[in-house]
Amino acid sequence: MTDSRTYHHGDLRRALLAAALEAIDEVGPAALSLRDLARRAGVSHAAPAHHFGDKAGLLTALAAQGFDLLAQALTAADGDPLEAGVAYVDFAVTRRAYFEVMFRPEFYRADDAELIAARARAGAVLRAGVAALPTGSAPVDPGRDALAAWSIAHGFATLWLAGVLPDRVGDNPRDAARTVLRRLAT
Amino acid sequence: MTDSRTYHHGDLRRALLAAALEAIDEVGPAALSLRDLARRAGVSHAAPAHHFGDKAGLLTALAAQGFDLLAQALTAADGDPLEAGVAYVDFAVTRRAYFEVMFRPEFYRADDAELIAARARAGAVLRAGVAALPTGSAPVDPGRDALAAWSIAHGFATLWLAGVLPDRVGDNPRDAARTVLRRLAT
DNA sequence: TCCTAATCTTGTCATTGACAAGATGTCACT
């Protein structure tokens, strides 16, 4: 179906999303160009509009897909809250394009039903992953603990992606994340 | 000097930075338009180029100014690491435009000397603020503790700005941050 | 005064997002 001689592409929607991931990795979500995606997919400049309406539509689809992939990644670290945090950071780094779109609501339609559902699924997995965290001595608010855990993992991931962490942390995000996250898990 | 009848603006650089803060608060840093800033300042569309070269130049100046303001805000919470964290979150929320640019290196020139200096100043204040954190029972790596503290504050601030936190956290970022950050400070 | 540099303007070009209208392919139904 990648035969460029056919009038119909055959799988353009998927091809555009894949091209978007590449493009975002290269230039970031802000500089993403629909026309560039069309060129990458070998179709005309107006073809993307049919599948996504506009740029926000495409990024909405990407974000929804990203939340599902994140839920999947967190599920893999079943039971171990520390490893769930590591998986969160790992997702942000290895699937950077998804992550960068997911947490920038100004790029997509935050009221999209499919997106809201996907985000809710990821949120449920995330809260479940944190539930097994060892609590302090004082009576704790589980909501607060989940927020703290989410914050530290999200913050470390964001700072890593922003490239502002000192060189000392090394180049292995999983190991670095585990070291930092352990500060909360003890 | 704000007299629009004069050929020279008089304080265009400052006016453009102020207009940029407004515009970013309205549409975000990605959708920022130099021509819109020029209109807001009452000058021609090419006037900004003389002061900042291009868009990245303007955002570089904004980011550098932001790091200095952050350092200033952190210094105000002198000595108390918990309040330093609260001040960090408060800065992100109340001076959102600065914060959103500062941690998106793809928007500006990360090799700018003035920016690097400002960021180093802010980093020094941040590390100093965390130094007084109560350590756990085990022998600790102060660098790790600083990273954990930075991560949790930065993560909470980022999640707050992204608007993905549950309604339960309320609408007061300072109080909410204090509650979450205490999880690390005990 | 004059002159040099800084500041701002006008004009231009390629790129982009969005929209409209038309061409082509696909598929269900007869």
Place this chain on the structure above:
DNA sequence: AGTGACATCTTGTCAATGACAAGATTAGGA
């Protein structure tokens, strides 16, 4: 097989933008 409705893709167009070039205006010192 034939046909019509719909999905998919194309071509054409427009306003907005970033960047650049060249010229006008002003400020401030020799």
